[in-house]
Amino acid sequence: MGGIDQARPRRASIGARRNPASEAAILAAARAVLAEDGYGGFSIDAVSRRAGAGKPTIYRWWKTRADLLMDVYAAEKAAMLTQPITGDLAGDLAIYTGGLWDFWSATPSGRTFRALIAEAQSNSEALEALRLKFLPERTRHLRTLFAAAVERGELAEAGIAARLALFIGFNWYYVLTDRLDEGRAEIAAAMRLIAAPAPR
């Protein structure tokens, strides 16, 4: 990270269709801006300059800032692998959380995620995209972990929504306060509570 990384071959149009090189350059620039300056420095102008792309090109393909942020996140997330289901829900959740926090810490994705949540607080379209597109996609694997536990008879179907909210909220709390380091010690205990059989 750091340094100017554009080659500047001055990408022109390749005809009446989207230029993949421009798309890649814009995503890379957005990622770099977030990595270096965080959400505070994240502007369409900054991304445009960094990518050597025109602002109309960005606005043409990403309707809102949140759409761009979600694409940046998704591009990075593709690299994160999903671990198998071992049959111990609390353990699986802890492993999942640890991997997610590694991913958030080791890449600009933690900052991207925080930017997306922030964006959703000022833009109603961004909030809707977060709720209807981003969250369902990003919690898919998580839901399979809970579904497997229900399958095994460990949990009742009824309590899943509350447990899911507890899990997601736990992660959000630590990432939004930029305290992932301090939170690591609490992961195991929290996951045991989330995975506990329903108290009477």
Add this chain to the structure above:
Amino acid sequence: MGGIDQARPRRASIGARRNPASEAAILAAARAVLAEDGYGGFSIDAVSRRAGAGKPTIYRWWKTRADLLMDVYAAEKAAMLTQPITGDLAGDLAIYTGGLWDFWSATPSGRTFRALIAEAQSNSEALEALRLKFLPERTRHLRTLFAAAVERGELAEAGIAARLALFIGFNWYYVLTDRLDEGRAEIAAAMRLIAAPAPR
């Protein structure tokens, strides 16, 4: 809510000291802007216009936007009463959560809170204020609830941090996704899990 509500007596200086009328007008204006336009419309310029106050007056007394947001929140929060400790932690937590969500829903405080979290994602001073000032103050009563449960021997001291993070995160998740209505059905189940005796 709605309509222009400033009397416009043109407050001048009252000498070499802070004018309480200006302070009140600015807090009221900030509250009104948040109530009507949310975080997206919250700017110092807008608050200044609405309050009939000069921008230097705002910047003189509130170093950052987050400081102003925290004051708006605190002014409103003063009206919220704290219920007694009944001796049933899960029940106490559920009552506390219900009251908090009522407060967030019935006043502009939900939007103020969301604005504060968003602000902390782009401004490091705001994040620090959130962590060191706002959160400790706003979780004080909550901590007494947990402390009382430890006192009664229901919980071990060791697991408190994880339970606290679960509780806070649960609330943040629903308010930040603007889903307090949908979350109400999950409160009781979630609080039972948070208050459960440590699973082996």
Add this chain to the structure above:
DNA sequence: ATATATCGAAACGATACGTTTCGTTTTGGA
């Protein structure tokens, strides 16, 4: 009396917004 601190108003230069205009490039269908 006078230094001091506040007040609102107005303007500053800088930056970002989202859009429009422009000249250029290449596609794909007639």
Add this chain to the structure above:
DNA sequence: TCCAAAACGAAACGTATCGTTTCGATATAT
């Protein structure tokens, strides 16, 4: 083969907000 259509980057548009500075007026505290 020609040409409408679409995408490209560059530049500029008018508007808005940023945080700061300057200003004249006001009232306090010494």
